[in-house]
Amino acid sequence: MAWNITGGRVLRGGALGGGDVALAQGRIADGAAAARRFDATGLLVMPGIVDIHGDAHERALQPRPNVDFPAGFALRDAAAQCLAAGITTAYLGVTLSWEPGLRSLPAFLATLDALKSPPPGPELRVHLRFEADNFAAEADALAAIAAGQVHLLGFNDHTPSIVKKLKNPKELGKYAGRAGVTEAELMALADAAMSRRADVPAMRQRMAGAAQAAGIPMLSHDDATLADRALFRALGASICEFPMAEPVAEDARAAGEAVVMGAPNVVRGGSHLGWASAAPLAERGLVTVLASDYHWPALLAAPFRMAARGVLDLAAAWALVSSNPADALGLADRGRIAEGLRGDIAVVTPEGALAACFAQGELAWIGPGFGTRLH
Known part of the structure; x- marks a missing residue:
């Protein structure tokens, strides 16, 4: 179905201005004959949001410890939540850890299997957050990368901090509950994971080689020092995610690398x-x-909070959730409103509430009270 979005202020070329947007055959077009019309008068017409890392889908998979839902069912819920936040491309942060349960190899494989028949709406992609000590899952991770089932590789290294946290009985209970094992079993698994630290660098090299061969981007996670950033840069990780110190972010930007932090x-x-x-x-x-x-939802709200601070205007703030992540991920077909790009559009009120979301040229979500704008 073709659409004309009329009367709104459109974010094009880095600035908001008057104009219409036409969608046809899943793309942004120069016009759409015999189209349905969405009246965007008084609203902002923005590029659909590109989320480089979101792991809220874990709460759909496991809303409570030891309460699990099938991956296909959970991903339908995740897709609907993304649309309601204006997210049209979602990189699901799928953690593949040595921990059993929610972040285990079976859970990872179940998610990949469910994505073979993805839910409608946003494009769901896999951001594989591979834990450094997870040697047992290496072969499956490499196979998934080679098969094109992984779209972004993240290097995680949470095991040392987890082992430290497990000395706290409250934290130990939390991690054991998520994994679905006894506290003693989790302690034994953590000790076993830590026992092969000397082998981690070689496995990282193998993972990086597979990502390079598959042509997918890589990022480092929680870089604490300049040495950390240098290590992952040498592996080919051109995205620095959640740097733990300001000099790390400065170093990444000096090298022309993208730096990611959380909208929350x-x-x-x-x-x-x-x-x-x-x-x-x-x-x-x-x-x-x-x-x-x-x-x-924080990803939709963040640009408006940024603009309210008075340093960045809304157009520049919106780039943080649209064109910039698309560029970092090598997605040249989205993140902007321009003819020929994907028809991914978020129609937003000036206060920051989502009125409607178009995904691949189709109306995928509409907010309460905005149905009267359809013609």
Whole structure:
């Protein structure tokens, strides 16, 4: 079906201005004859949001410890939530860890299998967050990368911090509950994972080689030092995600690399872990991409919070969730409103509420009270 979105202020070429947007055959067109019309008068017509890292789908897979739902069912829920947040391309942060349960190899494979018949709406892609000590899953991860089932490789290294946290009985209970094992079993698994630390660099090299052969981007996660960034840069990871120190972000930007921080950090006014505040770093050009991280709605709200601070205008702030992540991921066909690109559009009120979402040229979600604008 063809659509004309008329009367709104459209984000094109880095600025908001009057105009219409036509969608036909899944793309942005120069006009759409015999089209249905969405009246966007008084609204903002923005490129659909591109989420480089969102793991809120885990709550659809496991809303409570030891309460699991099938991956296909959970991903339908995840897709609907993404659309309601204006997200038209979602890189699901799928953690592949040595932990049983939610982040295990069977859960990873089930997600890949469910994505063979993806739910309608947003394009769901896989951001494989591979834990450094997960030697048992290496072969399956390499096979998934080679088969084109992984679209972004992230290098995670949470095992040392997990082992430290497990000394706290409360944390031990939380991790054991998520994994569905006893506390003693989880401690034994963590100790076994730590026992092969010397072999981690070689496996990282193999993973990086597979990603390069498949032509997918790579990112490093939670870089604490300049040495960390240098290590992952040498592996080919051109995206620095959630740097733990400002000099790390400065170093990545000096090298022309994308730097990712969480949209919840912007919306809440700071990191829930006490790390750097994303908004001022973005205003200085040190953060170039915002990700939903653990909360999809924050990605829609963050550009408006940024604009309200008075340093970046809304067009520049919206680039943090649209064109910049698309560029970092090598997605030349989305993230902007221009003829020939994917028909991914978020229609938003000036206050930041989503009125409608178009995915691949089709109306995929409409907010309460906006149905009267369809003609």
